[in-house]
Amino acid sequence: ATHLLVPGRYILPVHKRPSSSVNGKGALPVVDLGGDDDGRIAEEIVRAGREFGFFQVVNHGVPEEVMGAMMRAAEEFFALPADEKMAYYSNDRKKLPRFHTSLRNGTGEEVLYWRDCLKLGCHQPEWLDKPRGLGAALEPYTAAVRAAARRVLRLTAIGLGLEEGHFDGSLSGSGLMNVNHYPPCPDPSLTLGAGPHCDPGLVTVLMENVGGGLQMLLHGDGDAGGGGVMWVDVDAAPGALVLNFGHQMEVVSNGRLRSAEHRVVTSARGARTSLATFVWPEPGCTVAPAQELVLAAGEGPLYKPHSYGEFLGAYLAEGGVKEAAMAHLKH
Numbered sequence: 001a002t003h004l005l006v007p008g009r010y011i012l013p014v015h016k017r018p019s020s021s022v023n024g025k026g027a028l029p030v031v032d033l034g035g036d037d038d039g040r041i042a043e044e045i046v047r048a049g050r051e052f053g054f055f056q057v058v059n060h061g062v063p064e065e066v067m068g069a070m071m072r073a074a075e076e077f078f079a080l081p082a083d084e085k086m087a088y089y090s091n092d093r094k095k096l097p098r099f100h101t102s103l104r105n106g107t108g109e110e111v112l113y114w115r116d117c118l119k120l121g122c123h124q125p126e127w128l129d130k131p132r133g134l135g136a137a138l139e140p141y142t143a144a145v146r147a148a149a150r151r152v153l154r155l156t157a158i159g160l161g162l163e164e165g166h167f168d169g170s171l172s173g174s175g176l177m178n179v180n181h182y183p184p185c186p187d188p189s190l191t192l193g194a195g196p197h198c199d200p201g202l203v204t205v206l207m208e209n210v211g212g213g214l215q216m217l218l219h220g221d222g223d224a225g226g227g228g229v230m231w232v233d234v235d236a237a238p239g240a241l242v243l244n245f246g247h248q249m250e251v252v253s254n255g256r257l258r259s260a261e262h263r264v265v266t267s268a269r270g271a272r273t274s275l276a277t278f279v280w281p282e283p284g285c286t287v288a289p290a291q292e293l294v295l296a297a298g299e300g301p302l303y304k305p306h307s308y309g310e311f312l313g314a315y316l317a318e319g320g321v322k323e324a325a326m327a328h329l330k331h
């Protein structure tokens with residue numbers, strides 16, 4: 001393939017390579033969004049959110065053909081000749097759509113990971129003329145994914161004991177999507193497709209064309225962890241969507257739900273394409289721990305009220321490293 005990755009530049013320092021961490025298997029909770037027993041579904045979401053910050057959803061209401069069309073369009077984009085993709089290349093973080101092949105790490109230095117990424121605003125079908133199908137596939141896909149995310153957020157609110165509409169008013173219509181492509185890697189032990197990070201917003205919805213690659217950091221304080229932390233594979237069933245909570249959910253839930261740290265390992269066997277849709281509060285929104293939760297437990301707020309837009313700016317400058325991002329928010 002005519003990808004833009006030059007092997008020598010993607011080799012990570014030894015302590016950041018995937019081989020230096022313990023790997024294990026963890027069962028990713030399955031939440032069935034079908035049916036109308038909202039109380040039960042809400043409980044399952046909150047249980048998964050406490051322990052993993054990650055779960056998969058089935059009967060999510062995103063039609064199979066809508067998912068298929070979106071994935072095919074994404075694959076077509078990455079199959080374009082390198083110079084056509086590079087026409088969208090930019091280092092300007094505010095520019096969308098934007099094609100890039102690198103991320104910043106926590107120290108502000110530029111680190112290249114084994115990934116190509118097309119960043120899209122969710123409501124700009126006019127921008128890309130190639131591949132032709134992408135704009136048409138994007139509208140129905142993002143509409144259906146955001147509807148599923150809204151339902152999950154309502155259920156999460158119920159599970160936390162909040163008003164069902166707690167998250168409704170703040171949801172941004174200007175969501176962002178990462179369309180990721182990880183080419184086959186000659187030596188997956190030397191690099192990562194994406195470095196360890198958390199997502200800044202409320203919830204992220206992920207679709208992938210082949211399983212394997214995404215890993216979550218499992219904490220020993222949960223039932224499944226057994227002490228310490230380890231990276232485990234996030235294995236989802238075909239047709240399921242993978243959801244993870246982001247920093248704003250950890251804040252609103254006053255630490256009850258986990259902003260899930262994750263990374264992507266590469267594979268020598270074949271390429272993988274994934275689409276991460278980020279569901280965010282409005283940038284002008286003030287986010288704070290829910291009063292009900294702070295009062296109920298008598299524990300005091302763990303996080304400060306903050307403007308989501310300001311937080312996002314700091315998060316992007318620091319590359320998504322959890323401690324650095326959360327330091328801005330801690331009381």
Ligand code: AKG
Binds near residue numbers: 178180208
């Ligand atoms: C991201 O785009 O931020 C991801 O973490 C992608 C995860 C994946 O490719 O599975």
